[in-house]
Structures are given as structure tokens and as C-alpha cells.
Amino acid sequence: MKAAAFDYRRVETLRDAAALLAETGGNSRVLAGGQSLGPMLNLRLARPGMLIDIKRAADFRSLASDEGIISIGAGWTHAEIEDGAIPDATGALMRFVASGIAYRAVRNRGTLGGSLAHADPAADWIALMAGIGASIVAVGADGKLARFSADSFVDGAYRTKLNESQVLIAVEVPRLSAGATWGYCKIARKVGEFASAIGVAIHDPQRGIARVLAGAADGPPVVLTQTGARLRDKDAQAAVTAVADEIETAMADHDKARRALYATAVIRALRQLNVPRESI
Numbered sequence: 001m002k003a004a005a006f007d008y009r010r011v012e013t014l015r016d017a018a019a020l021l022a023e024t025g026g027n028s029r030v031l032a033g034g035q036s037l038g039p040m041l042n043l044r045l046a047r048p049g050m051l052i053d054i055k056r057a058a059d060f061r062s063l064a065s066d067e068g069i070i071s072i073g074a075g076w077t078h079a080e081i082e083d084g085a086i087p088d089a090t091g092a093l094m095r096f097v098a099s100g101i102a103y104r105a106v107r108n109r110g111t112l113g114g115s116l117a118h119a120d121p122a123a124d125w126i127a128l129m130a131g132i133g134a135s136i137v138a139v140g141a142d143g144k145l146a147r148f149s150a151d152s153f154v155d156g157a158y159r160t161k162l163n164e165s166q167v168l169i170a171v172e173v174p175r176l177s178a179g180a181t182w183g184y185c186k187i188a189r190k191v192g193e194f195a196s197a198i199g200v201a202i203h204d205p206q207r208g209i210a211r212v213l214a215g216a217a218d219g220p221p222v223v224l225t226q227t228g229a230r231l232r233d234k235d236a237q238a239a240v241t242a243v244a245d246e247i248e249t250a251m252a253d254h255d256k257a258r259r260a261l262y263a264t265a266v267i268r269a270l271r272q273l274n275v276p277r278e279s280i
């Protein structure tokens, strides 16, 4: 099958894209890397009257940083992040996650912002960004910026806090200090496939970050606060022991086998905290 007919517009700024989204009242979609939208158009799961191409918008690939965060424009591709084309303030965690997304042809075009806005529950970036406590920044038709916490950005499968005319402009990722450790475990049937379960663990005592998360959970990723608290107390073994119990309650709507899969992913991520990064 091929896509239904649509109008095509290319914009110079993301605010222009937001204005066009508002003008067309829900009958248009922005086009970033096209790696999720392309197949949806071809399968006619999406039939927008207009595609708004944001790839050449001047502010699509912004990059800024201060002591606390690095702000990464929505348009950086998975491959660019994997290759270190932008500074990785997370001690190579972002590079590691990028390298596990799909395969290189998809990574060459797929964008950080496109992945977050698409909100596939099995996707990698939302799990990582929620896990690390990032903020997602969007621009509206009036030019106003809105900021969302990544761990509450996804409302459900393919649903986010973005309104009909907001365009995701950047992600503000907390900088990890040199002593920080992280673990990221993606369980997938084959390399290059979406995850069946994701475990994220990040411990940065210097910055007061101790966060643990289960991702690829059908809906929003699940922050495991009790396990994170044990990690904050520097008791990695207690954190490992807490995982299954917390998942049992926090993910009660998943069946037992899937809960076991999430617990495995999270425990593996926690165990990676003690492993030198180059061997993960």
C-alpha cells in the first residue's frame, strides 16, 4: 500500500510548524526522520491532509548547555548521538542507548524528538529520558515554550502531553558527574528490534540522582521510587532485592511472566552499576 495524497510544506522554524499545525486544526503532521511516520502513512494508519517537513528548520538541531543540563535539539539523529557528534554529558549512556536502537539505516534518519513525540511505549529514548529525569521542551503556535517532565510526558501508547499544535523542540538532559554510574538493559527478541522490557538505573551521588525505571511497559515508563530510594542509601543489594516486590505492585496490570521480564531487565541494569562502562 502507498500513502494517501497529502499536501507538503517545508518550514524555516519550529514555531512556523506549530502555527501550521494550529491552522490545519489536527489535519496535519510534522515530518522529522520519517522512520515511524513513513510506515504509518504507507499502511494508511495515518492519513494527514498535510505533512509539515521540519528537517531544515533552523532551530531543529540546537545545542546548548550549562552546568546542570545539556539541551539537545529534537532533530539530532540516533546515529549522530551514537557517533558522539554532540557532547554526551551522561558518561556515554546516551551513546550506548542510541547504538541499540533499530539498525543503522533507521538510526541515520530517526530523530531524538521524533522518537519522544511518537511515544511508542517500547521505544528507548523515552525510557532513558524518564529514567534520567530529563525535561522535554515544546514550542506552541504563539511561540511560547512549554516544559514537561519526561517521566510524565507519555500519557499512554502513542499519546503524550503535547497538544495538537505543539512541536517538540529540545530535550534538557541532566549532566551526570564523573563519579556517576549507570545501567541500561534492553531485552529484545533480536538485535535491532523494539524492546520487550527495559531496565534503567542511574546513580550519581554527587548530584543526588538515584533513579530506577522499568520501560517498554505498554504505556508510560514506570519509575521505581522505592528501589531508587534504596540505591540512594547506597545499598545496591537492597535495591536488587526490592525490584520484584515493587514491580509486583507498580505493574500489577501486567501478567506474571511480563513482570518477571521487567524485573530481570531492571536487576541487570542495577548490576551494571558496578561494571566498568567499557565492558557493558
Ligand SMILES: Cc1cc2nc3c(=O)[nH]c(=O)nc-3n(C[C@H](O)[C@H](O)[C@H](O)COP(=O)(O)OP(=O)(O)OC[C@H]3O[C@@H](n4cnc5c(N)ncnc54)[C@H](O)[C@@H]3O)c2cc1C
Pocket (backbone or CB within 6 Å): 029, 030, 031, 032, 033, 034, 035, 036, 037, 038, 074, 100, 101, 102, 103, 106, 109, 110, 111, 112, 113, 114, 115, 117, 118, 120, 122, 123, 124, 125, 162, 166, 167, 168, 169, 192, 193, 194, 195
Ligand atoms: C525497523 C524499525 C526498527 C525500530 N526499532 C526501534 C528501537 O529498537 N527502539 C526505538 O526506540 N525506536 C525504534 N524505531 C523507531 C525509530 O527510533 C524512529 O526513528 C522514531 O520512532 C521516530 O523518529 P523520526 O524522527 O523518524 O520521527 P517521524 O517518523 O518523522 O515522526 C514520528 C511521529 O512523531 C511526530 N513528530 C516527529 N517529530 C516531532 C517533533 N519534533 N515535535 C512533535 N511531533 C513530532 C510526527 O508527526 C509523527 O507523528 C524503529 C523503527 C523502525 C522503522
